[in-house]
Amino acid sequence: MLQPSLRSFTAPPVYDNTNPIMLIEITPAIAIDDSELHEDFLRASGAGGQNIQKVETAVQLRFDVRHSPNLPDDVRARLEHLAGRRLTKSGVLVIEAQRHRTRERNRQDALERLLALISAAAEPPAPSRRRTKPTAAAKRRRRETKIRRAATKAMRAPPGPD
Numbered sequence: 001m002l003q004p005s006l007r008s009f010t011a012p013p014v015y016d017n018t019n020p021i022m023l024i025e026i027t028p029a030i031a032i033d034d035s036e037l038h039e040d041f042l043r044a045s046g047a048g049g050q051n052i053q054k055v056e057t058a059v060q061l062r063f064d065v066r067h068s069p070n071l072p073d074d075v076r077a078r079l080e081h082l083a084g085r086r087l088t089k090s091g092v093l094v095i096e097a098q099r100h101r102t103r104e105r106n107r108q109d110a111l112e113r114l115l116a117l118i119s120a121a122a123e124p125p126a127p128s129r130r131r132t133k134p135t136a137a138a139k140r141r142r143r144e145t146k147i148r149r150a151a152t153k154a155m156r157a158p159p160g161p162d
Contacts, residue, residue: 032118041059042058045058058098059098059109061110061114063095064092067091082117093117095114097110
């Protein structure tokens with residue numbers, strides 16, 4: 001599986017945009033713009049010590065799968081299938097991360113999980129199995145095994161009335 005990487009390049013100036021666009025490369029053919037990702041921070045549940053009531057460390061990462069211009073149609077369809085319940089009705093993929101105690105670790109965790117999901121969707125599906133008929137030798141072996149098994153079971157049976 002290919003490892004996603006962050007790559008930065010400078011885009012031509014559009015609307016006086018001086019910030020470089022960050023592309024997140026998933027495969028050599030697929031890269032998403034970091035402006036397509038939306039992060040919300042909220043208070044995490046569970047243990048957190050004295051910070052639990054005042055620090056928003058949990059991350060909710062949103063990615064609009066249906067309207068992303070950087071995803072091919074086949075990858076988009078597989079991603080929607082893989083996302084399952086994490087996909088809203090409007091086609092937004094929501095990933096929540098609150099495993100760690102710091103905001104940065106949770107941001108990184110959410111991004112890694114999103115990239116892993118997109119990478120899995122980018123892999124083409126395995127070819128379907130071609131049905132084959134059993135060979136004559138396989139049929140013969142199966143019959144012989146059945147005959148031997150039946151004989152073993154017949155030996156275990158109590159003797160019948162004569």
